[in-house]
Amino acid sequence: MTAASETGRFLIIDDHPLFREALHSAVQMAYPDVDTVEARSIAEALDLLAGATSFDLALLDLSMPDVHGFDGLLQLRTRHPRLPVVIVSGHEDAKIISEALSYGAAGFIPKSARKDDLAAAIRSVMDGAIYVPQNYQPQPADADRTDRADMVQRLSKLTPQQLRVLQMLRQGMLNKQIAYELQVGETTVKAHVSEILRKLNVYSRTQAVIEVAKLDNADLFREQAGF
Template identity: 80%
Template structure:
């Protein structure tokens, strides 16, 4: 949190310049003296957060170019657990909202919201509320809630490096390719994969990818793949 100044500071994470400007505009309505930074990728956002500035809130688009599904939100929550993250997304399906909240999002604001509604939602989160759209019922799909919540809990135990390896497994990369990307040995990659399988309570790389993909929301993944 930004305790060194009375000015609220926000990090906007979105790869579309027009919507970044729309969020800037909404933030200026909510907080006229607002200070903002912006990132076009999750990697850029993590770089900013690793720097000297502190932020009161991050506003995150789910559909980022360097991650799939909820991986960006999970990385932010894992590496910066004290930073509230509000998802601002064009995907408004109840299943996706439920999943974002289960990953620890401080709120979910549809991109279709008007500027004044966006500003009001951001103010409510800054005051400690968890914002969801008015028409969101909050009920998970029948028979899926407990299993999904357990897998989310298991995912939250992965280290940042294990999350990166899991992301690459989902991209279909082989151990040798993952080792090259991470600049580590194949033995290290194998150790990470074994630990991922153990923590997720699955028996193969394929099963891990299948089980995790179930969490991402059908509509969201249909557009991203």
């Protein structure tokens, strides 16, 4: 999508029809010639994204029925890293906004925003900016360092085999592929994944991959896991 043509396709992901309509209206105000496609779940959104038609932007509600917390954003970011994803949420807590941005969100727009503000925010993101509410105060850097230190400590609890499995998860490998590489059964791989999630204190393999990627410790993994 180019600024000159202002044509393209946006994906609206929200389970509430009134909010989908509100976002559609805001998009039309910002880009009258843009097509909007709606998804009522993350699964439906992923099916649409897997199709032949490409999208220029996704507008995502955090509270979706088929995912928990940030898992919807994480799935979109890991499977479609080039797609800008903007969170449009009723939650406006600074910590939630900071976490969304740390997971790669291209912006965070409160659902309480007026339609013209929504339209301006969408234009801002399409122009390459990271949009946040005017009253947003970034979290202190010390908090980020503490979170990273905590994750490093959790990683130290993983066994060498669990580190190998985690590295393979980062490569996008499925349980069956991991089992083949390690010459173990899929049940064993599933047990390793469960232990990895428990030790890292995350609720999905997708979140584990994203959290670890923020540490940029690929070399450490290869050294510890024997790659």
